[in-house]
Amino acid sequence: LKIEGFSVRRLRHRDLPEETVALARFLIGKLVVRRAPEGTAMGRIVETEAYLPYDAAAHTFIGETPRNRPLFLRHGHAYVYLAYGTSWMLNVSSEKAGVGAGVLIRALEPLAGIQLMRERRGTEKLLDLARGPGRVAQALAIDRRLDGVDLSTDPNLWLGDDGFAAAEPSISVRIGITKDAHRPLRFFVRGSRFVSGTKALNG
């Protein structure tokens, strides 16, 4: 499939690692594609975080509830929730069915549908379109309607690969949590201006 000059192949269920850290690393350099009536937008993933089974910082730590149910679906489903009453977060379920875990998509490098992202975000600044998980969701118009969809089959939200060879990601602690805060479970492209977080964290 051609999207603004990029040749993109949809990632199918069998393409995705069935383990949370492996998936968090695998997704660096891959694409998020969002099709909507207004147009298609796409970005390259430059930052992820892993939320493991038995992880005190994870939403699944308390067990399965109506909210976190998509995290217990087999890997490759979207878990979308509202944080702080203002920001939607996009996660990808990351283990076999029945095991609750996920990967948070924290930042994208905008590649296609950039004007649409500017309108949705209310800013012209390329660097601010999808730097941070709330911005990712706003730029791609992701909200509760996409909670639970299967990313390997959904027509409006999916993961893609354009053959880009990503460098080995750098690793740090996760952002914005207090429990299990020391664990090295954030993965990012060192040197990318599209990555969130402070300079110290990304150096």
Place this chain on the structure above:
DNA sequence: TCGCGGATGAACT
């Protein structure tokens, strides 16, 4: 570049 506080809604004690 950084750190702070307010906005805002859902889930849980």
Place this chain on the structure above:
DNA sequence: GTTCATCCGCGAG
């Protein structure tokens, strides 16, 4: 009533 996997604007350094 408290706790958030955040963003934005502002002021200090």
